[in-house]
Amino acid sequence: MSATGEGGAMSSESVSQDKATGLSSAKREDIWALIIAGAVMLISIAAPEAVYDFFKKVLYIF
Amino acid sequence: MANLRSLIVPGWTKIIPGLVFCMVFAWIMMNIDHVLGKYHKADVASAAIPALEEKLADATASGNAGAVAPAEGKLAKQQKALDKVDGTAGDAWPVATLLYQKFQFKYVAMLLIGGILIRNLFGIPEFLKPGIAVARPIIKPGIIILGVHYVWSDVVRVGGTGMLLAAVFIFGTAIVVMWLSRKYGVSDGLGGIMGAGTGVCGVSAIIATAPVVGAKPRDMAYAIGTILLFGTAMLFIMPYLGQWLGISEPQFGAWSALAILNTAQLIAAAEWYGEEARNTAVLINAARIMLIPLIVVFAVWFYGIKGEGKNIGFWATMRAKFPIFILGFFALIILNSAGIAFLGGPKTAGTPLWAMDAVYKWFFAIGFAGIGLSISIEDMKKAGGTAFAIGSGAATVKMILGLIVVLLLGTELLRVGGG
Numbered sequence: 001m002s003a004t005g006e007g008g009a010m011s012s013e014s015v016s017q018d019k020a021t022g023l024s025s026a027k028r029e030d031i032w033a034l035i036i037a038g039a040v041m042l043i044s045i046a047a048p049e050a051v052y053d054f055f056k057k058v059l060y061i062f
Numbered sequence: 063m064a065n066l067r068s069l070i071v072p073g074w075t076k077i078i079p080g081l082v083f084c085m086v087f088a089w090i091m092m093n094i095d096h097v098l099g100k101y102h103k104a105d106v107a108s109a110a111i112p113a114l115e116e117k118l119a120d121a122t123a124s125g126n127a128g129a130v131a132p133a134e135g136k137l138a139k140q141q142k143a144l145d146k147v148d149g150t151a152g153d154a155w156p157v158a159t160l161l162y163q164k165f166q167f168k169y170v171a172m173l174l175i176g177g178i179l180i181r182n183l184f185g186i187p188e189f190l191k192p193g194i195a196v197a198r199p200i201i202k203p204g205i206i207i208l209g210v211h212y213v214w215s216d217v218v219r220v221g222g223t224g225m226l227l228a229a230v231f232i233f234g235t236a237i238v239v240m241w242l243s244r245k246y247g248v249s250d251g252l253g254g255i256m257g258a259g260t261g262v263c264g265v266s267a268i269i270a271t272a273p274v275v276g277a278k279p280r281d282m283a284y285a286i287g288t289i290l291l292f293g294t295a296m297l298f299i300m301p302y303l304g305q306w307l308g309i310s311e312p313q314f315g316a317w318s319a320l321a322i323l324n325t326a327q328l329i330a331a332a333e334w335y336g337e338e339a340r341n342t343a344v345l346i347n348a349a350r351i352m353l354i355p356l357i358v359v360f361a362v363w364f365y366g367i368k369g370e371g372k373n374i375g376f377w378a379t380m381r382a383k384f385p386i387f388i389l390g391f392f393a394l395i396i397l398n399s400a401g402i403a404f405l406g407g408p409k410t411a412g413t414p415l416w417a418m419d420a421v422y423k424w425f426f427a428i429g430f431a432g433i434g435l436s437i438s439i440e441d442m443k444k445a446g447g448t449a450f451a452i453g454s455g456a457a458t459v460k461m462i463l464g465l466i467v468v469l470l471l472g473t474e475l476l477r478v479g480g481g
Contacts (some may be wrong), residue, residue, distance in 0.1 A: 023068040031069055032389035033202035037390050040207060040421055041414065045405075048417035055420040059089065060096045 071196070079429075080193020084435065088173060088427035093300035095169035101158035104147040107140035107421060111151040114140060128193025128393065137420065146223045166301060170334040170430055174297065177434015186435060201326050202387050204425030208344055209394025210408045210415045216345060216478045217395060220312075223317060223475055224346030226466060230355055231320050231460055235260050236360060239456045246452065255285045260292075260323060260460070287441060288453045293327040294437055301334045311335060313468045314341025320464035325381070326433050333426060341478035347387050355383035394418075 014034045023031075071077065114137045121129035144151065161167040180186070186194065236257040243253025300321065304314040314335045322328040325347055332343035359380070398415060399404055406413020468476065 024382070026383075026385065028069060028071070029199040029202060030385055033206055033387040034390045035228070036203040036425075037206035037394075040203070041394075044414040044417035044421075047405075048412055048414050051417035052420045054320060055424060059424070060093055062093055062097045 075192040076189070077196045080190040081196055082193070083190050084194055084197035084428050084431040086423070087177070087435070088169075088431040091169050091172040091176065091431070092424070092427050094172060098158050098162045098167065100143075100146050101155040102162040103143040104149050104153070106273060107143040107154040108149060108151055108153050108155075111137065111140050111144070115151075123385045125431060132299055149206045166334060168304075168334060169427055170330050173427060173430040174330060176433040177431055178437045181435050182439050185300075194432050194435045196430050197328055198436060199429070200425050200432065201329060201429030202420040202425075204429065205325075205329070205344060205348075206387060206390035206394060207418050207422040207425065208341075209391040210398050210418050211341055212345060212395045212478060213399040214395065217392075220316075220342055220476055220478055221345050221349050223471070224316065224342075225349035225352075227316070227320060227464075228346060228350040228353060231464060232350065233360065235456050235460050239452055242452045242456075248452070252285065256288065259285050259289045260453045260457045285453070288450045289323055290437070290441060292454050292457050293322055293324045296322050297327045297331045300461075302329050304335055308467075309465075309469065310343045310474050311338035312475040312478070313471075315339040315344075316471070317347055317461075317464050317468045319343045319346035320467070321457070321461035325351065329426065330430050338477065342476050345478060348391055351385045351388060354385060355380040358383050398423070 040051075079277070114133060118130065118133040118137060121133055144153075147155075149155075232383050239260050240257035243256060244250070296318075300314075300318055304317070309317065315332050315338065318328055318331045318335070318339070319342070322331055326345055329340065329349055332340040398407060404414070406415050406421040408415050410416050
């Protein structure tokens with residue numbers, strides 16, 4: 001993901017930087033979002049109870 | 063290989079401190095939200111249990127077997143809420159109810175207000191800023207995962223209605239803003255991005271349209287300042303305005319999807335209002351952001367822009383500007399609708415989709431932390447001039463018209479049933 005994107009200010013420098021890497025910041029964010037969601041899905045298929053417990057119970061310490 | 067390399071943000075190590083900061087901030091606020099919610103539920107349960115016990119006793123005494131089982135079920139549910147805080151019937155936690163229900167002081171509000179206070183009262187050290195900027199789009203994987211909440215009938219009914227509304231409002235606003243900007247002597251660059259920004263998804267649309275209409279960095283600062291100022295104001299005003307007007311959650315979701323320009327701010331406002339509001343808002347937003355490439359194509363046509371070495375044809379623009387992450391959202395809707403046994407569903411315990419449903423809120427929380435910590439009063443001061451007056455005026459008119467339309471549509475057409 002990049003330092004640009006929705007929800008906040010960004011600079012013209014970051015746009016030119018994206019031209020240099022060949023992938024726009026929005027596209028990079030989108031691809032990372034797909035990768036992360038895909039990873040969550042794979043882990044959820046492998047161990048649904050563990051994922052549920054971690055995000056619904058373990059992370060809440062009080 | 064080059065494409066894979068370009069997935070890595072140059073200087074990615076610099077994002078780690080800020081990202082970790084947002085994760086910790088989100089984690090703390092989610093825990094406070096959890097505790098407040100638990101005590102609020104216990105407070106409600108404590109008040110409800112005596113009446114339920116009385117009802118159960120009456121049903122048992124009168125031999126009404128049909129009423130006994132539901133009363134027992136309700137009583138068990140309330141008792142469970144009370145047990146979670148080791149309370150007994152008669153105990154009271156009015157502060158939790160006041161904060162959580164009356165003031166809607168939930169994780170969304172805590173992260174946004176807390177973030178704004180930290181940013182503007184204490185300041186953010188430079189080494190944290192790159193990571194905070196990266197935290198904002200972490201909402202996107204959350205949106206994809208939220209796809210498990212929908213089935214195709216929702217997409218056709220709510221998404222279809224939303225697409226129609228979004229198209230009318232987006233192009234209506236863009237046309238009016240671009241026309242007024244030209245009429246009052248605002249440059250094509252600033253008028254173009256302001257039209258795209260106030261019409262569709264705020265900052266994303268500004269970024270997508272800026273190179274096409276030749277906007278200068280200062281134009282972008284003005285347009286982004288306007289969008290941020292309007293979006294931030296609406297984010298805090300609309301949930302309270304919605305409550306005051308007494309509009310339903312699905313109606314609020316649709317209204318906010320028409321009025322709040324930025325995806326992250328929209329989801330924050332809708333999540334704040336309630337789960338049903340968020341479900342409707344996310345679906346309409348999915349329909350809305352698919353229109354971003356079309357608004358760029360429209361800007362090209364409106365300003366009569368010629369290629370001059372750049373490929374600005376219809377399909378090239380569609381391919382370059384299409385928000386591909388939304389395909390993941392629709393892929394999960396397809397999987398949820400297909401009824402594949404081993405994937406289960408969001409309400410079927412022990413299944414993959416049920417597990418995924420537990421995750422999305424954490425992505426949202428990190429994103430909201432990023433938004434709150436990014437809202438700088440200094441950035442907002444960059445908004446100004448004729449373009450600001452036109453942009454915010456058009457966005458306000460869109461908000462009012464959007465409210466009238468969702469009130470006329472009613473709740474049921476906008477309600478997401480889920481799967």
